[in-house]
Amino acid sequence: MAKRRKKQQRKTNWLVIGAIVVGSILLLIGLTALAFQEPAQLDLGKYCQNNPENCVARGPADAAVTMVEVSDYGCPHCKNYNLDTAPILDAAYEGAPVRWVVLPFALPGQTGDYPTMATAVASLCANEQGAFWQFHPAAFKLMDTPALFNTREGWLLTAESLGLDMEAFSSCLDNNNYEDVIRANINAAQNAGISATPSFSINGEILRGNQPVDVFMQRIDSFLN
Incomplete structure (x- = not known):
C-alpha cells in the first residue's frame, strides 16, 4: 500500500509539474505574440475628417475616394509630386x-528638431486667407532658390505674389499659431505607419513615394469602379 501511495504521489507530482511547464510555455507564447503584434x-x-482644423481639403466631403498627402517642404520627391504629378491627377x-487632402507635416532633422516646421506653419497662415493650394506648390518652388528656401523672406515674397494681406500673414507667422497642429499631425502620420515623404493615404491604404502617375490612377480607380 505504501509503495502504491508513493507511486501515485510521484505521478501526481509529475502531472503538476507538467501542467506548470505547459502553462508557462503558453504564457510565454502569448506574451511573445503580444510583443510582436502590430498596432492598429x-x-x-478619418483623422482629417475628425480634425478638420488640422488638415486642408478640397473636393466633396462625401467623395468615394479621399487621398491624403503627407509631404515635407524640404523633400525633393515631394516637390516633384506637387509640381509634376499632382497637376496631372487634378486634370x-x-x-x-x-x-x-494635405496633412501639414514636417520630418525630424538629425538633431531631433523639425527644419521645415516653420514653412508648414506658413502654409497654414496662407490657408487663413484661402490661399493654401496656391502657396503649397509655391513653397516647394522655393527649393530652386536656396537663399529663399525655408526662410521668412521666401514666405513673404510668395504671399505677396499671391496677393495676400501681408499684415495678417506676417502676424500669423509671428504668433506661430500652428506649431501644435503640425506636431499633432506628425504623431498622426507616425500612427498611420508613415515615416518618410511623400506618402499618401488613399481610403486608408498607404502608398509610399512619388510613384508614376499610372500607379496613383490605378489605386484611385480601384475605389471608383
Missing part, C-alpha cells in the same frame, strides 16, 4: 468624386 494603424482620412479627376 490610423486612417488619415484627370476633375469633376470626379475625389477629395484631395
Whole structure:
C-alpha cells in the first residue's frame, strides 16, 4: 500500500509539474505574440475628417475616394509630386468624386528638431486667407532658390505674389499659431505607419513615394469602379 501511495504521489507530482511547464510555455507564447503584434494603424482620412482644423481639403466631403498627402517642404520627391504629378491627377479627376487632402507635416532633422516646421506653419497662415493650394506648390518652388528656401523672406515674397494681406500673414507667422497642429499631425502620420515623404493615404491604404502617375490612377480607380 505504501509503495502504491508513493507511486501515485510521484505521478501526481509529475502531472503538476507538467501542467506548470505547459502553462508557462503558453504564457510565454502569448506574451511573445503580444510583443510582436502590430498596432492598429490610423486612417488619415478619418483623422482629417475628425480634425478638420488640422488638415486642408478640397473636393466633396462625401467623395468615394479621399487621398491624403503627407509631404515635407524640404523633400525633393515631394516637390516633384506637387509640381509634376499632382497637376496631372487634378486634370484627370476633375469633376470626379475625389477629395484631395494635405496633412501639414514636417520630418525630424538629425538633431531631433523639425527644419521645415516653420514653412508648414506658413502654409497654414496662407490657408487663413484661402490661399493654401496656391502657396503649397509655391513653397516647394522655393527649393530652386536656396537663399529663399525655408526662410521668412521666401514666405513673404510668395504671399505677396499671391496677393495676400501681408499684415495678417506676417502676424500669423509671428504668433506661430500652428506649431501644435503640425506636431499633432506628425504623431498622426507616425500612427498611420508613415515615416518618410511623400506618402499618401488613399481610403486608408498607404502608398509610399512619388510613384508614376499610372500607379496613383490605378489605386484611385480601384475605389471608383
